[in-house]
Amino acid sequence: MNNKKSSPWKSIQIGLAVLLGLFIYAYGFDVTKVDLQELRSERRQESLTRVTRTLAQPDIIGYEQEQVIVNAPLYIPCPAADELSNLPKADNARTYLTIEPACANPGETVLVEGFNFPANAGGPIRFVPGNDPANIVELGRESITTDGDGHFTAPFLIPERTSNAPQYIRVTISENIGAPHFTQNAKDTWDKIIETVFMALLATTAGTFLAFPISFLAARNLMKSVRSPLTSAALSVLGWPIGMGLGYYIVNGIGRFSIPLSDNLAVSLVSVILVPIACWFGFRWALPQEEISVPSSSKRLARILVLFVVILLAFYGFFQLAGLASSLSLSMEKGMGAFGFLAAFLYQVSDILRIITPALGALATGGALGSFLGQIGQRAAEKNPAERVKVINFVLGAVAGATVFGLIGWMLEWFYQIGRIEYTFWGPILTGAGLGLLLAGFTKPKDTLPTGMLIYSITRTILNALRSVEALVMAIVFVIAVGIGPFAGMMALGLHTIVSLAKLYSEQVESIMPGPLEAIQATGANRLQTIIYGVIPQIIPPYISYTMYRWDINVRMSTIIGFVGGGGIGFLLQQNINLLNYRAASTQMIAIAIVVASMDYISSVLREKYV
Amino acid sequence: MLQVKNLTKIYEGGVKALDNVSFEVPKGQFLAVIGLSGSGKSTLLRCINRLIDPTAGQILWDGEDITAASPEEMRRIRRKIGMVFQHFNLVHRSKVITNVLAGRLGYVNPAWSLLNRFPREDLEKAVKQLERVGIADKADHRADELSGGQQQRVGIARALMQDPNMILADEPVASLDPVLAHSIMKHLEEINKTDGVTVLCSLHFLDLVHRYADRVIALNQGQLVFEGHPRDIDDKKFKDIYGRDAERVG
Ligand SMILES: Nc1ncnc2c1ncn2[C@@H]1O[C@H](COP(=O)(O)OP(=O)(O)OP(=O)(O)O)[C@@H](O)[C@H]1O
Ligand SMILES: [Mg+2]
Numbered sequence: 001m002n003n004k005k006s007s008p009w010k011s012i013q014i015g016l017a018v019l020l021g022l023f024i025y026a027y028g029f030d031v032t033k034v035d036l037q038e039l040r041s042e043r044r045q046e047s048l049t050r051v052t053r054t055l056a057q058p059d060i061i062g063y064e065q066e067q068v069i070v071n072a073p074l075y076i077p078c079p080a081a082d083e084l085s086n087l088p089k090a091d092n093a094r095t096y097l098t099i100e101p102a103c104a105n106p107g108e109t110v111l112v113e114g115f116n117f118p119a120n121a122g123g124p125i126r127f128v129p130g131n132d133p134a135n136i137v138e139l140g141r142e143s144i145t146t147d148g149d150g151h152f153t154a155p156f157l158i159p160e161r162t163s164n165a166p167q168y169i170r171v172t173i174s175e176n177i178g179a180p181h182f183t184q185n186a187k188d189t190w191d192k193i194i195e196t197v198f199m200a201l202l203a204t205t206a207g208t209f210l211a212f213p214i215s216f217l218a219a220r221n222l223m224k225s226v227r228s229p230l231t232s233a234a235l236s237v238l239g240w241p242i243g244m245g246l247g248y249y250i251v252n253g254i255g256r257f258s259i260p261l262s263d264n265l266a267v268s269l270v271s272v273i274l275v276p277i278a279c280w281f282g283f284r285w286a287l288p289q290e291e292i293s294v295p296s297s298s299k300r301l302a303r304i305l306v307l308f309v310v311i312l313l314a315f316y317g318f319f320q321l322a323g324l325a326s327s328l329s330l331s332m333e334k335g336m337g338a339f340g341f342l343a344a345f346l347y348q349v350s351d352i353l354r355i356i357t358p359a360l361g362a363l364a365t366g367g368a369l370g371s372f373l374g375q376i377g378q379r380a381a382e383k384n385p386a387e388r389v390k391v392i393n394f395v396l397g398a399v400a401g402a403t404v405f406g407l408i409g410w411m412l413e414w415f416y417q418i419g420r421i422e423y424t425f426w427g428p429i430l431t432g433a434g435l436g437l438l439l440a441g442f443t444k445p446k447d448t449l450p451t452g453m454l455i456y457s458i459t460r461t462i463l464n465a466l467r468s469v470e471a472l473v474m475a476i477v478f479v480i481a482v483g484i485g486p487f488a489g490m491m492a493l494g495l496h497t498i499v500s501l502a503k504l505y506s507e508q509v510e511s512i513m514p515g516p517l518e519a520i521q522a523t524g525a526n527r528l529q530t531i532i533y534g535v536i537p538q539i540i541p542p543y544i545s546y547t548m549y550r551w552d553i554n555v556r557m558s559t560i561i562g563f564v565g566g567g568g569i570g571f572l573l574q575q576n577i578n579l580l581n582y583r584a585a586s587t588q589m590i591a592i593a594i595v596v597a598s599m600d601y602i603s604s605v606l607r608e609k610y611v
Numbered sequence: 612m613l614q615v616k617n618l619t620k621i622y623e624g625g626v627k628a629l630d631n632v633s634f635e636v637p638k639g640q641f642l643a644v645i646g647l648s649g650s651g652k653s654t655l656l657r658c659i660n661r662l663i664d665p666t667a668g669q670i671l672w673d674g675e676d677i678t679a680a681s682p683e684e685m686r687r688i689r690r691k692i693g694m695v696f697q698h699f700n701l702v703h704r705s706k707v708i709t710n711v712l713a714g715r716l717g718y719v720n721p722a723w724s725l726l727n728r729f730p731r732e733d734l735e736k737a738v739k740q741l742e743r744v745g746i747a748d749k750a751d752h753r754a755d756e757l758s759g760g761q762q763q764r765v766g767i768a769r770a771l772m773q774d775p776n777m778i779l780a781d782e783p784v785a786s787l788d789p790v791l792a793h794s795i796m797k798h799l800e801e802i803n804k805t806d807g808v809t810v811l812c813s814l815h816f817l818d819l820v821h822r823y824a825d826r827v828i829a830l831n832q833g834q835l836v837f838e839g840h841p842r843d844i845d846d847k848k849f850k851d852i853y854g855r856d857a858e859r860v861g
Pocket of ligand 1: 622623624626627628646647648649650651652653654655
């Protein structure tokens with residue numbers, strides 16, 4: 001080889017690389033302002049010491065305090081000899097101070113001695129300017145501690161305050177009385193740490209539930225085989241938005257009809273009991289468990305109708321359930337005392353139910369209409385001669401393209417308020433229709449399109465884009481949307497959990513054994529059944545392990561998400577740091593450390609046990 | 612009756628795994644498929660239940676065109692075709708009984724599968740199939756706790772759950788020892804003889820072919836090179852199937 005020849009050249013290269021490295025690090029030092037000089041400066045070291053010491057004394061346990069305040073007079077500077085005896089005599093029956101000498105010039109030191117103070121207690125010794133022992137202005141920040149007999153002696157530097165009248169030196173000794181108790185700060189910390197842990201819990205739960213179905217859409221091995229003819233794809237593209245709009249409209253209509261009804265407790269109670277029973281029988285009839293022969297088309301139609309009624313009924317039932325839950329919770333709240341939060345929970349659940357029911361209805365109807373039209377398209381593509389399919393494809397392709405681009409245009413209009421209909425309506429619609437026509441022109445009428453891979457790519461892109469936004473940044477957005485507080489933090493953590501878990505989960509789906517999947521498919525199982533019986537059993541252990549890992553991360557994140565207003569302990573911590581209240585901040589830091597460490601420990605134990 | 616007409620499969624990379632293969636299998640026959648590794652046996656069997664979509668050609672089963680079936684029709688066709696695999700392809704973490712019940716999925720309404728529910732008759736049937744293959748006592752074990760031979764029996768029970776008219780067995784005994792191989796083959800034979808189920812079984816060992824098959828087809832590089840009775844494989848035919856340098860053993 002040409003090893004020998006290139007060796008000097010190689011040394012030069014290495015030298016250049018080292019130089020480049022030096023350059024990069026030098027620049028890095030410059031931009032990060034590495035400066036140890038600052039660390040050595042006395043001022044920094046002093047404040048560092050002070051803060052570190054304060055941090056080491058977390059504000060957790062406190063006492064009730066009683067203050068003993070004693071003033072003693074003196075002259076600055078010394079007056080004429082006879083006036084000194086005018087100095088008010090101190091009452092030395094109980095607690096008292098003596099000052100030696102009783103007069104001094106500014107800058108001189110006098111010896112202050114105290115008697116019969118609380119034993120082993122401390123407090124400041126200060127100068128009170130002016131001729132008034134009740135003056136609240138105090139100078140100086142010396143502090144003293146008393147011995148076992150309540151006695152102390154301390155030198156005191158006389159400040160630059162001269163007066164003909166007597167002035168005062170004041171000693172304030174604070175004494176702990178009663179049993180130790182948790183400080184307000186400790187209680188606040190406890191409240192907030194609970195909030196933090198639950199924020200993480202809810203975010204993890206919600207995130208896991210939603211990430212689960214999304215992960216299948218983002219798994220290449222499942223989506224690759226999903227292909228459908230253009231006719232079917234275009235029809236289902238049309239079915240989704242129409243179905244969603246329709247579903248939202250219908251379910252809202254049901255809501256308008258049934259929410260007033262649910263004010264009547266009897267009606268909602270009866271509905272909540274009867275509707276599930278009716279639904280159950282409806283479902284059983286419309287979806288027989290097993291069917292050997294192909295049902296006639298009139299029977300199919302009847303089934304679809306019954307299913308439709310059952311679903312309407314189910315949504316009515318949801319609204320009644322929400323109404324029942326909220327009226328129950330309202331009447332319960334009074335009688336439950338400390339468990340009032342259960343009633344509040346019930347109320348919130350009913351509220352959530354009320355909010356998500358229309359969304360659920362929209363999604364369900366969208367999905368149903370999308371897949372129904374998709375099936376019709378599938379059949380149309382199979383049963384019709386190619387020329388006719390081609391014509392259908394042209395029409396449907398144009399309409400579907402126009403719909404998709406029209407929706408995108410509508411979104412752009414919403415974001416940027418362009419306000420010009422040719423850019424946000426006609427333009428997109430014509431472009432979409434044109435692209436649809438092109439697609440229909442270039443695909444053979446009966447060929448299938450890789451719709452699965454399209455969904456896969458879109459899902460992946462959205463996941464990757466959202467995943468690169470930090471949860472803290474999301475929290476800022478949610479704080480604006482739902483206000484400062486733990487709810488915003490939970491939403492942000494939840495969203496971040498969904499996207500990152502969906503990614504991790506889908507990678508697990510991609511690495512399962514293909515054999516069992518193939519075997520399940522071969523039995524005639526459809527896609528849903530293949531996932532339930534072939535995929536899910538294989539991915540349960542990694543899913544549990546990833547969920548716990550995410551739980552760890554969420555606990556950590558929830559401790560600092562309060563920095564941007566997301567609630568939890570971070571909020572308190574940041575406030576105390578800003579107020580230079582380091583003893584309180586130290587309590588919160590310790591709480592965070594304990595929670596994070598114990599969650600770490602628990603999850604590692606669980607992981608060992610179950611995975 | 613199964614009719615395969617001019618079946619061709621070209622994989623995405625350009626490999627021609629099946630090259631214009633045509634043959635017929637009468638109802639109730641035990642057909643062995645032989646050929647070297649890579650000759651296209653698995654591809655052929657998987658084309659029959661469309662786990663792989665053929666590139667060209669036609670497969671007719673009792674007159675119905677499998678190659679043109681829609682997804683919904685395919686579900687109905689597949690549930691009548693059981694499949695047994697070399698590596699058993701059980702879902703390891705599921706119980707044996709669940710693996711067997713999975714054979715019923717082509718019949719069960721997907722909405723019920725969402726609730727993980729099978730009809731009670733299916734449960735009884737699953738226990739019966741496990742009894743038939745002699746491992747009823749393992750029903751509640753996890754599938755990966757079973758030995759290879761036991762796992763393959765579960766695989767057969769799963770296929771039997773389908774009430775199949777045909778079983779495709781892709782080297783069902785290639786990962787088992789000779790004794791186990793015979794016991795598994797006997798199960799297939801029994802199903803073939805008593806239930807009248809058509810069996811297409813790819814095999815590596817000619818003694819098994821002689822012992823169990825009614826008829827045999829041989830593939831070489833995707834082409835059908837032999838079709839007939841096992842005893843008609845003479846030395847010349849053998850070299851056609853397995854190549855010039857192959858030696859007959861046993
Ligand atoms: N998914 C695939 N993509 C591309 N080529 C494939 C694929 N599966 C199989 N092949 C190729 O097709 C040919 C036939 O493979 P096949 O698995 O059908 O052979 P086989 O007879 O079953 O072999 P064996 O006895 O080893 O199982 C081989 O050349 C193989 O490399
Ligand atoms: Mg093979």
